[in-house]
Amino acid sequence: MDTTYDVAILGGSFAGLAAAVALGRSLRRVVVLDASTPRNAPSPGAHNVLAQDGAAPADLIAAARRDAGKYGVELRTAEVASAEGCRDAPGEAFGVTLTTGERLTARRLLIATGTVDQLPQIPGLAEHWGTQVLHCPYCHGWEVRGQRIGVIATHPMASHQALLFSQLGQVDFILHGEDAAAHLTADQRADLAAAGVSLVESPVAEVTADGTGLTGVRLASGEHREYGALTVQSRLAARAEVFTQLGGTVSENPMGTFIETDQRQATAIPGVWAAGNVADPAGSVAHVAAAGTTAGAALNADLIAADVRLARAGSA
Ligand SMILES: Cc1cc2nc3c(=O)[nH]c(=O)nc-3n(C[C@H](O)[C@H](O)[C@H](O)COP(=O)(O)OP(=O)(O)OC[C@H]3O[C@@H](n4cnc5c(N)ncnc54)[C@H](O)[C@@H]3O)c2cc1C
Structure with a gap:
Protein backbone atom coordinates (compact mmCIF):
# COMPACT_ATOMS: atom_id res chain seq x y z
CA MET A 1 0.00 0.00 0.00
CA ASP A 2 1.27 3.51 -0.85
CA THR A 3 1.75 5.36 2.43
CA THR A 4 2.45 8.72 0.78
CA TYR A 5 0.02 11.49 1.71
CA ASP A 6 -1.24 13.83 -1.00
CA VAL A 7 -0.57 16.78 1.31
CA ALA A 8 1.19 17.14 4.65
CA ILE A 9 -0.05 20.28 6.44
CA LEU A 10 2.48 21.65 8.90
CA GLY A 11 0.51 23.54 11.55
CA GLY A 12 -3.13 22.82 12.37
CA SER A 13 -4.60 26.11 13.50
CA PHE A 14 -7.00 28.35 11.55
CA ALA A 15 -5.09 28.36 8.24
CA GLY A 16 -3.98 24.73 8.28
CA LEU A 17 -7.41 23.38 9.26
CA ALA A 18 -9.22 25.47 6.63
CA ALA A 19 -6.93 23.95 3.99
CA ALA A 20 -7.48 20.49 5.47
CA VAL A 21 -11.26 20.80 5.12
CA ALA A 22 -11.00 21.86 1.45
CA LEU A 23 -8.60 18.99 0.72
CA GLY A 24 -10.54 16.41 2.73
CA ARG A 25 -13.72 17.30 0.87
CA SER A 26 -11.77 16.67 -2.36
CA LEU A 27 -11.04 13.11 -1.16
CA ARG A 28 -7.35 13.91 -0.71
CA ARG A 29 -5.20 11.90 1.68
CA VAL A 30 -4.13 14.57 4.16
CA VAL A 31 -2.20 14.63 7.41
CA VAL A 32 -2.19 17.67 9.72
CA LEU A 33 0.87 17.84 11.97
CA ASP A 34 0.28 20.34 14.74
CA ALA A 35 2.24 21.29 17.85
CA SER A 36 -0.93 22.85 19.37
CA THR A 37 0.26 26.38 20.12
CA PRO A 38 -2.15 28.66 18.22
CA ARG A 39 -1.13 32.30 18.34
CA ASN A 40 -4.24 33.65 20.06
CA ALA A 41 -4.29 30.97 22.80
CA PRO A 42 -3.71 33.57 25.60
CA SER A 43 -6.86 35.43 24.58
CA PRO A 44 -10.22 34.53 26.22
CA GLY A 45 -12.23 35.13 23.03
CA ALA A 46 -11.69 35.69 19.31
CA HIS A 47 -13.54 38.66 17.84
CA ASN A 48 -14.37 39.70 14.29
CA VAL A 49 -14.92 36.04 13.46
CA LEU A 50 -18.17 36.01 11.52
CA ALA A 51 -20.99 34.07 13.23
CA GLN A 52 -18.61 32.98 16.03
CA ASP A 53 -17.78 36.35 17.60
CA GLY A 54 -16.23 35.98 21.06
CA ALA A 55 -15.77 32.20 20.91
CA ALA A 56 -12.75 30.85 22.79
CA PRO A 57 -9.86 30.14 20.36
CA ALA A 58 -9.61 26.54 21.64
CA ASP A 59 -13.34 25.96 20.96
CA LEU A 60 -13.00 27.31 17.40
CA ILE A 61 -10.05 25.03 16.72
CA ALA A 62 -11.80 22.01 18.26
CA ALA A 63 -14.81 22.64 15.97
CA ALA A 64 -12.54 23.03 12.92
CA ARG A 65 -10.76 19.77 13.82
CA ARG A 66 -14.14 18.02 13.99
CA ASP A 67 -14.98 19.41 10.54
CA ALA A 68 -11.68 18.18 9.06
CA GLY A 69 -12.05 14.81 10.79
CA LYS A 70 -15.45 14.29 9.14
CA TYR A 71 -13.68 14.18 5.76
CA GLY A 72 -11.05 11.66 6.76
CA VAL A 73 -8.21 14.10 7.46
CA GLU A 74 -5.61 12.56 9.79
CA LEU A 75 -5.04 14.94 12.70
CA ARG A 76 -1.86 14.43 14.67
CA THR A 77 -0.35 16.28 17.62
CA ALA A 78 3.25 16.36 16.47
CA GLU A 79 6.10 18.78 15.89
CA VAL A 80 7.87 18.79 12.56
CA ALA A 81 11.65 18.89 12.92
CA SER A 82 12.63 19.02 9.26
CA ALA A 83 11.57 18.39 5.68
CA GLU A 84 13.41 17.71 2.49
CA GLY A 85 12.54 17.43 -1.18
CA CYS A 86 12.98 14.10 -2.93
CA ARG A 87 15.95 14.30 -5.33
CA ASP A 88 14.36 11.86 -7.79
CA ALA A 89 11.14 13.83 -8.07
CA PRO A 90 11.84 17.53 -7.44
CA GLY A 91 8.66 19.41 -6.46
CA GLU A 92 6.69 16.15 -6.52
CA ALA A 93 7.61 14.39 -3.25
CA PHE A 94 8.80 15.42 0.19
CA GLY A 95 10.03 13.68 3.32
CA VAL A 96 8.91 15.10 6.67
CA THR A 97 10.66 14.16 9.91
CA LEU A 98 8.97 14.67 13.28
CA THR A 99 10.83 15.53 16.49
CA THR A 100 10.18 11.92 17.57
CA GLY A 101 12.25 10.75 14.58
CA GLU A 102 9.22 9.37 12.73
CA ARG A 103 9.28 10.02 8.98
CA LEU A 104 6.37 10.62 6.60
CA THR A 105 6.20 11.27 2.88
CA ALA A 106 3.85 13.60 1.02
CA ARG A 107 3.42 14.78 -2.54
CA ARG A 108 2.95 18.40 -1.46
CA LEU A 109 3.62 20.50 1.66
CA LEU A 110 1.54 23.29 3.11
CA ILE A 111 3.36 25.37 5.70
CA ALA A 112 0.82 26.89 8.12
CA THR A 113 3.07 27.18 11.15
CA GLY A 114 2.14 30.76 12.09
CA THR A 115 4.34 33.38 13.65
CA VAL A 116 5.86 34.20 17.03
CA ASP A 117 5.03 37.48 18.78
CA GLN A 118 8.27 38.90 20.13
CA LEU A 119 7.30 41.28 22.95
CA VAL A 232 2.40 47.04 22.17
CA GLN A 233 3.47 46.20 18.64
CA SER A 234 5.02 42.77 18.81
CA ARG A 235 7.70 41.97 16.24
CA LEU A 236 6.48 38.98 14.25
CA ALA A 237 8.94 36.19 13.48
CA ALA A 238 7.60 33.69 10.94
CA ARG A 239 7.98 30.05 12.03
CA ALA A 240 9.69 29.38 8.71
CA GLU A 241 12.49 26.97 9.72
CA VAL A 242 11.19 24.17 7.47
CA PHE A 243 10.91 26.57 4.53
CA THR A 244 14.51 27.72 4.92
CA GLN A 245 15.68 24.09 5.26
CA LEU A 246 14.03 23.46 1.90
CA GLY A 247 16.10 26.30 0.41
CA GLY A 248 13.57 29.14 0.74
CA THR A 249 14.34 32.63 1.97
CA VAL A 250 12.07 34.68 4.22
CA SER A 251 11.06 38.24 3.40
CA GLU A 252 10.62 41.14 5.79
CA ASN A 253 8.19 44.05 6.13
CA PRO A 254 7.69 46.57 8.97
CA MET A 255 5.67 43.97 10.94
CA GLY A 256 8.33 41.25 10.78
CA THR A 257 9.32 38.24 8.68
CA PHE A 258 7.10 36.13 6.41
CA ILE A 259 7.15 33.66 3.50
CA GLU A 260 6.19 35.24 0.19
CA THR A 261 3.49 33.48 -1.84
CA ASP A 262 1.46 34.17 -4.96
CA GLN A 263 -2.30 34.73 -4.83
CA ARG A 264 -2.91 30.96 -4.72
CA GLN A 265 -0.53 30.65 -1.71
CA ALA A 266 2.22 28.90 -3.70
CA THR A 267 5.78 29.73 -2.60
CA ALA A 268 8.84 30.04 -4.83
CA ILE A 269 9.68 26.38 -4.08
CA PRO A 270 7.79 23.99 -6.39
CA GLY A 271 5.42 21.77 -4.39
CA VAL A 272 5.49 23.97 -1.29
CA TRP A 273 2.58 26.23 -0.30
CA ALA A 274 2.28 28.56 2.70
CA ALA A 275 -0.81 30.11 4.31
CA GLY A 276 -1.79 32.02 7.44
CA ASN A 277 0.37 34.31 9.55
CA VAL A 278 3.54 32.59 8.34
CA ALA A 279 2.78 34.17 4.93
CA ASP A 280 0.65 37.13 6.02
CA PRO A 281 1.69 38.55 9.40
CA ALA A 282 -1.24 41.02 9.46
CA GLY A 283 -3.91 38.36 8.89
CA SER A 284 -6.56 37.79 11.54
CA VAL A 285 -8.57 34.56 11.91
CA ALA A 286 -10.94 35.30 9.01
CA HIS A 287 -8.06 36.26 6.68
CA VAL A 288 -5.92 33.22 7.46
CA ALA A 289 -8.87 30.82 7.20
CA ALA A 290 -9.62 32.28 3.74
CA ALA A 291 -5.96 31.83 2.76
CA GLY A 292 -6.08 28.22 3.98
CA THR A 293 -9.16 27.51 1.88
CA THR A 294 -7.44 29.09 -1.14
CA ALA A 295 -4.35 26.96 -0.56
CA GLY A 296 -6.43 23.78 -0.19
CA ALA A 297 -8.23 24.38 -3.47
CA ALA A 298 -4.99 25.33 -5.26
CA LEU A 299 -3.20 22.22 -3.97
CA ASN A 300 -6.03 19.98 -5.14
CA ALA A 301 -5.97 21.60 -8.61
CA ASP A 302 -2.18 21.25 -8.75
CA LEU A 303 -2.36 17.54 -7.89
CA ILE A 304 -5.04 16.98 -10.53
CA ALA A 305 -2.89 18.76 -13.13
CA ALA A 306 0.13 16.60 -12.17
CA ASP A 307 -1.91 13.37 -12.44
CA VAL A 308 -3.36 14.41 -15.80
CA ARG A 309 0.15 15.18 -17.12
CA LEU A 310 1.37 11.78 -15.92
CA ALA A 311 -1.61 9.90 -17.41
CA ARG A 312 -1.20 11.65 -20.76
CA ALA A 313 2.54 10.94 -20.79
CA GLY A 314 1.75 7.28 -20.02
CA SER A 315 -0.74 6.92 -22.84
CA ALA A 316 1.39 8.78 -25.43
C1 LIG B 1 -3.17 37.71 21.73
C2 LIG B 1 -3.80 37.59 20.36
C3 LIG B 1 -5.17 37.72 20.22
C4 LIG B 1 -5.75 37.62 18.96
N1 LIG B 1 -7.10 37.81 18.85
C5 LIG B 1 -7.68 37.72 17.64
C6 LIG B 1 -9.09 37.94 17.51
O1 LIG B 1 -9.78 38.26 18.47
N2 LIG B 1 -9.63 37.83 16.26
C7 LIG B 1 -8.87 37.51 15.16
O2 LIG B 1 -9.43 37.40 14.07
N3 LIG B 1 -7.54 37.30 15.27
C8 LIG B 1 -6.93 37.39 16.47
N4 LIG B 1 -5.57 37.20 16.59
C9 LIG B 1 -4.81 36.76 15.41
C10 LIG B 1 -4.91 35.23 15.28
O3 LIG B 1 -4.39 34.63 16.44
C11 LIG B 1 -4.12 34.77 14.04
O4 LIG B 1 -4.66 35.42 12.89
C12 LIG B 1 -4.25 33.26 13.83
O5 LIG B 1 -3.99 32.54 15.02
C13 LIG B 1 -3.26 32.82 12.75
O6 LIG B 1 -3.53 31.47 12.48
P1 LIG B 1 -2.44 30.56 11.75
O7 LIG B 1 -3.17 29.29 11.42
O8 LIG B 1 -1.77 31.29 10.67
O9 LIG B 1 -1.30 30.28 12.85
P2 LIG B 1 -1.32 29.98 14.42
O10 LIG B 1 -2.64 30.23 15.05
O11 LIG B 1 -0.14 30.69 14.99
O12 LIG B 1 -1.02 28.42 14.49
C14 LIG B 1 0.13 27.84 13.98
C15 LIG B 1 0.12 26.40 14.43
O13 LIG B 1 1.26 25.74 13.86
C16 LIG B 1 1.87 24.94 14.86
N5 LIG B 1 3.29 24.76 14.54
C17 LIG B 1 4.28 25.69 14.47
N6 LIG B 1 5.46 25.12 14.14
C18 LIG B 1 5.21 23.79 14.00
C19 LIG B 1 6.00 22.66 13.68
N7 LIG B 1 7.31 22.77 13.42
N8 LIG B 1 5.41 21.44 13.65
C20 LIG B 1 4.08 21.30 13.89
N9 LIG B 1 3.27 22.34 14.20
C21 LIG B 1 3.82 23.56 14.25
C22 LIG B 1 1.67 25.71 16.16
O14 LIG B 1 1.82 24.87 17.27
C23 LIG B 1 0.25 26.27 15.96
O15 LIG B 1 -0.72 25.36 16.45
C24 LIG B 1 -4.95 37.35 17.82
C25 LIG B 1 -3.56 37.22 17.97
C26 LIG B 1 -2.99 37.36 19.22
C27 LIG B 1 -1.50 37.26 19.37
Missing part, protein backbone atom coordinates in the same frame (compact mmCIF):
# COMPACT_ATOMS: atom_id res chain seq x y z
CA PRO A 120 9.35 44.15 24.35
CA GLN A 121 11.32 43.01 27.40
CA ILE A 122 9.47 44.93 30.13
CA PRO A 123 9.02 43.31 33.55
CA GLY A 124 5.40 42.23 34.12
CA LEU A 125 4.29 42.76 30.50
CA ALA A 126 4.20 39.24 29.06
CA GLU A 127 1.93 37.97 31.89
CA HIS A 128 -0.96 40.09 30.54
CA TRP A 129 -0.42 39.45 26.80
CA GLY A 130 -3.76 38.75 25.13
CA THR A 131 -5.88 39.88 28.09
CA GLN A 132 -4.83 43.44 29.04
CA VAL A 133 -1.68 43.86 26.92
CA LEU A 134 -3.07 44.09 23.42
CA HIS A 135 -1.96 44.65 19.85
CA CYS A 136 -5.08 44.80 17.68
CA PRO A 137 -8.01 47.21 18.06
CA TYR A 138 -10.28 44.96 16.00
CA CYS A 139 -9.53 41.89 18.17
CA HIS A 140 -9.85 43.48 21.62
CA GLY A 141 -10.56 47.22 21.28
CA TRP A 142 -14.28 47.12 22.07
CA GLU A 143 -13.52 45.22 25.29
CA VAL A 144 -11.43 48.17 26.59
CA ARG A 145 -13.62 50.97 25.23
CA GLY A 146 -13.84 54.09 27.38
CA GLN A 147 -10.75 53.15 29.41
CA ARG A 148 -7.35 54.81 29.76
CA ILE A 149 -5.05 53.00 27.35
CA GLY A 150 -1.24 53.25 27.38
CA VAL A 151 0.42 52.65 24.01
CA ILE A 152 4.00 51.56 24.73
CA ALA A 153 5.89 52.82 21.69
CA THR A 154 8.80 50.58 20.71
CA HIS A 155 8.10 50.26 17.01
CA PRO A 156 7.77 52.53 13.94
CA MET A 157 4.07 51.53 13.63
CA ALA A 158 3.20 52.53 17.20
CA SER A 159 1.75 55.93 16.25
CA HIS A 160 -0.63 54.21 13.81
CA GLN A 161 -1.71 51.87 16.62
CA ALA A 162 -2.23 54.86 18.96
CA LEU A 163 -4.48 56.59 16.41
CA LEU A 164 -6.59 53.43 16.02
CA PHE A 165 -6.99 52.97 19.79
CA SER A 166 -7.81 56.70 20.20
CA GLN A 167 -11.16 55.87 18.57
CA LEU A 168 -11.89 53.62 21.57
CA GLY A 169 -10.48 55.25 24.71
CA GLN A 170 -8.23 57.93 26.18
CA VAL A 171 -4.73 57.15 24.89
CA ASP A 172 -1.28 58.01 26.25
CA PHE A 173 1.62 57.46 23.85
CA ILE A 174 4.55 56.33 26.00
CA LEU A 175 7.94 56.86 24.36
CA HIS A 176 9.73 53.75 25.61
CA GLY A 177 13.43 54.01 24.76
CA GLU A 178 15.49 56.34 22.60
CA ASP A 179 14.44 54.71 19.34
CA ALA A 180 10.79 55.48 19.95
CA ALA A 181 11.42 59.23 20.20
CA ALA A 182 13.71 59.12 17.18
CA HIS A 183 11.08 57.28 15.09
CA LEU A 184 8.35 59.81 15.82
CA THR A 185 8.24 62.44 13.08
CA ALA A 186 6.91 65.98 13.57
CA ASP A 187 3.96 65.03 11.39
CA GLN A 188 3.12 62.03 13.58
CA ARG A 189 3.38 64.17 16.72
CA ALA A 190 0.89 66.61 15.14
CA ASP A 191 -1.49 63.73 14.19
CA LEU A 192 -1.40 62.31 17.72
CA ALA A 193 -2.07 65.71 19.28
CA ALA A 194 -4.98 66.29 16.88
CA ALA A 195 -6.48 62.93 17.90
CA GLY A 196 -6.27 63.90 21.60
CA VAL A 197 -3.38 61.49 22.35
CA SER A 198 -1.02 62.65 25.14
CA LEU A 199 2.75 62.05 24.93
CA VAL A 200 4.57 60.52 27.89
CA GLU A 201 8.30 61.02 27.40
CA SER A 202 9.73 58.36 29.72
CA PRO A 203 10.51 54.66 29.34
CA VAL A 204 8.44 52.10 31.22
CA ALA A 205 10.29 50.43 34.11
CA GLU A 206 7.59 47.83 34.84
CA VAL A 207 3.97 46.89 34.30
CA THR A 208 2.06 46.92 37.58
CA ALA A 209 -0.76 44.61 38.67
CA ASP A 210 -2.87 43.69 41.68
CA GLY A 211 -4.93 40.54 42.38
CA THR A 212 -7.49 41.49 39.72
CA GLY A 213 -5.09 42.20 36.87
CA LEU A 214 -3.00 44.91 35.27
CA THR A 215 -3.23 48.33 36.93
CA GLY A 216 -0.81 50.45 34.91
CA VAL A 217 2.89 51.17 34.50
CA ARG A 218 5.68 52.51 36.63
CA LEU A 219 7.83 54.84 34.55
CA ALA A 220 11.62 55.05 34.82
CA SER A 221 11.06 58.41 36.51
CA GLY A 222 9.27 56.57 39.36
CA GLU A 223 5.84 57.98 38.45
CA HIS A 224 2.94 55.48 38.41
CA ARG A 225 0.29 55.82 35.70
CA GLU A 226 -3.00 53.93 35.85
CA TYR A 227 -4.30 52.17 32.74
CA GLY A 228 -7.07 49.68 32.06
CA ALA A 229 -5.06 48.27 29.15
CA LEU A 230 -1.71 48.64 27.41
CA THR A 231 -0.87 48.09 23.78
